[in-house]
Amino acid sequence: MQRWFQWISFKKISTPEEFDALVCRVERMAHRNPGFYRSRLRLLACLGYVYILAVFVLLFAGLWGIRLYLTTIQDLETIESLNYVTILVGFSLLRLFFVRFDRPKGIPLTRQQVPELFAMLDELASVMKAPKLNNVILNGELNAAIVQRPRLGFIGWQSNYLLMGLPLMQALSPQQCKAVLAHELAHLCGDDGRVSAWIYQIRRTWYDLAEQFEYSSGGFLFYRFFSWYGPFFRAFSFVHARAQEYEADQQVIEVVGGHHLAEALIWLYVYDHLLLKEYWSTHYHRALHQPEPDDDSISQILQVLRSGLSPDQYCRWLALCLARQTTNASTHPCLSERLERLDYIPAELAPPELNATVLLGDKFADLTAQLNQFQKQKEIEEWADDHDYSQHQLAWLHRLNQKPEHLLTPEEKMKRASTTWQLQDQQQALSMFQSIIAENPNQVGARYWVGYLLTEEGQADGVTHLEFAMDHDPSLVIPACRQLYGYYHQRYQPDRAGPYKQRWQNHQKVWKMALAERSKFAQDTQYKPHGLPDAEIRQLTEYFSSYPEIKSVYLAQRVLERFPECPYFVFGMTRRPFHRKKHDFYSNQKLKGLINCAIAFSSDYVLHFLDELVNWERLKRLPGAKIYPQR
Structure with a gap:
C-alpha cells in the first residue's frame, strides 16, 4: 500500500502536458512491474464506484439515524415522509448499476445467410479459444470492431458483437480479412480479454455518471473527486488499451500470419485516403443539390474501392500514413510502429485478385441493397442539416457575387473564394485566391490555398506559397508540411520530403497543446478587448442582423500563453425567446452552423451562446465587447 501512495498523484490534471506526463509515467511503471500495474488498474477501476457507494452509504446512515431519533420522539408524520426520501435515495442507488448501452446498428447476419463467413469465425474462435459471438453485424464502415454490450449494466453478462464493414470486405482479400478478424477476437481471449472488456465498460459507465453528477444539484459531493479521478483513470486504462493492441497483433502472427495483417493495415489506411478524395470530398456537392441522401451510397463506396x-x-x-506518429490522442499505435512490430517492410502491393466479399456468397447483392437503405436512413437527418447549410452558403455566396467588387472587404473576398472552392469550382476558386494575392501578397490564407490547389495538380509553383504560409501562420504548419511531404513522395523525391516530415512532427505536439488551450473554457479563462477596426465591426453587425433569433452579441479575444501572435476570438451570443410566427426554431448547434456559413472574419474564432460559457460575465464586462446591437 505504501508503494501505491508513493507514485499516485492527487493533483488535478487539467492540461495535455500533465496528461501526457502521467501516461509516460504509468507506461514506465507498467514496463518495470506488469503485475503491480494490472492489480492497481483493477483497484482503480473500482474506485469510482467505491466512492459513490460510500457517499450513498453515509446518506443512508444519516437518514437511518434521523429515523431512529424521530422514532424515539414519536413523530410518525415526519417518519412517513422520511421513508419516501429513503425510497428515492435507494432507487437512485440502484440506477447506478444499470447504465444503458445502445445496441450496435447495422444489418444482422445469420449462419444460414453467410455460412462461409461463420465458418471462418468458428475456425478462429476454436484456435484462439475466443468466447461466443452473440451477434455479427454488417455496416458501411471501412473497419471491423468488437463491441461488448452488458445486458445487466454494471453487473455484466456481456453480449459480444462483431461489427463488419462491407467496404472493408471489398478492400481486403479473404486472408487479410481473416487477419483483421483475428485481431478483433484477440481482444476477447483469455482472462486479460475479460478484464479489458470490464475496464472498458467501467470507463464508459464512469463517463455517464460523471456527466450526471458533476452538474446536478448534488454535484458538490462528487465534482472534486471526479475532476481528479477522471484523468488519472483515463491514463491508466489508456496504457492498458494500447498494450492490448500490441498483444492482439502478436496473436494474429501465431494464428494467421503477420504479413496478412500488415498488408491489411496498409490497404485500410491507403483506401481511407482514396475514399476521402474520391467519395467524401464530393459530399457537399451532392448535399447542395439533393435534399436526401443517395439511395446507393454503399454501392458508390464499393465502386470507388473497385476502381x-x-x-x-x-x-x-x-x-x-507512415509519417504519422503515435500520440496519446488514440490508444491505437501508428501504422509504422505496428508494421515494425510485425517485422514487415512496407512495399508496393498489388490489389487482391479476390476480395473478402466472397465470404458473403450469393447474398452479397441482397446485403448490399439492404445496407444501402440502412445507410440512407442513418444519414437522412444529418444530410438534411448539410443540405440546409450548403443552401445557406450558396445564398450568401450569391449575395457576395452580386456585390460590386470594389465594395468587397478582404474578408469577404476570402469567404467568397473558399465557398466557391467548397461548393462549385476549384479552378474558379484558384483564380479568386490568386487575385487576392495580387492585391495583397501577404494574405497568408490565400497563399496557402493557392499552394494547396497547385500542388494537387502537380505544379511546383505551389511549393513557395505553402512555405510562405507555414512560415507566417503556426496553424498552417501541419497541413502545409503534410501536403508538401505527400507532393514530393508522389514525385518520388523522398529526400526533399524528409525535412517537411521532421517539421510536421516537431510542430505537432506544441500545436496540439495550443489547440487544447484554445478549446478549454474555465473559471480562470482570461479575455481582452477585441481591438478590431470599426469597419469590420459594422460588417459583423450586418451578418448578425440577418438572424432574428440573435438578441445580442459580444466579442473578445482570448488571452493565450501559446502562440499569442495568432489571435483567437470568442463570440458570445444570446437568443431571443422563440416566437413561432416570426421565425423557425433552430437548435443552438444548428444556428451556430448557419452563422458560420455566412460570417466572413479575418482570424480564428469560436461561436458560443453565453449560457455555454463558464465565466461569461467577465466577457460581457470588457470595454466595447458588445457589438450587436450597436448602441
Missing part, C-alpha cells in the same frame, strides 16, 4: 488507385497515389498516401 483502385494509381501507383503515384499509393506512394503518396502510404508515405503520409
